[in-house]
Amino acid sequence: MSTYNDLTQLLRDTYDGDAWGNVMEALFESAGHMHARGLSIPATWLYSPGAGGDGTDPECIWYDFCKEATDDALVKFATMLARYSTKLTVAGRDY
Numbered sequence: 001m002s003t004y005n006d007l008t009q010l011l012r013d014t015y016d017g018d019a020w021g022n023v024m025e026a027l028f029e030s031a032g033h034m035h036a037r038g039l040s041i042p043a044t045w046l047y048s049p050g051a052g053g054d055g056t057d058p059e060c061i062w063y064d065f066c067k068e069a070t071d072d073a074l075v076k077f078a079t080m081l082a083r084y085s086t087k088l089t090v091a092g093r094d095y
Helices: 004-013 019-037 063-068 071-090
Strands: none
Touching: 004 019, 004 063, 004 071, 019 063, 019 071
16 A cells, blocks of 8 residues: 555655656646545546546556555645645746
8 A cells, every 4th residue: 555655755756857747747646546536626626537537547657656545645645736736836837
């Protein structure tokens, strides 16, 4: 099982200088797994899984970690990512 600490460590380990891109990739995959599990996703995230799938991407680096995460760890991680993405937007580091 992936814990919140495992997920945040992977975020640090995979950081490539593109904070916005790294956060968005992790957030989209986390939200996809939340959707696939039937977990509540805040409306403020404006999340939609898109056509033809459950919102997860087996080729994403985050797929196995999110799949193995507990519900609590996944929700906590995705919530942290959403908050961080807001901070990046306010700082003008989004695109």
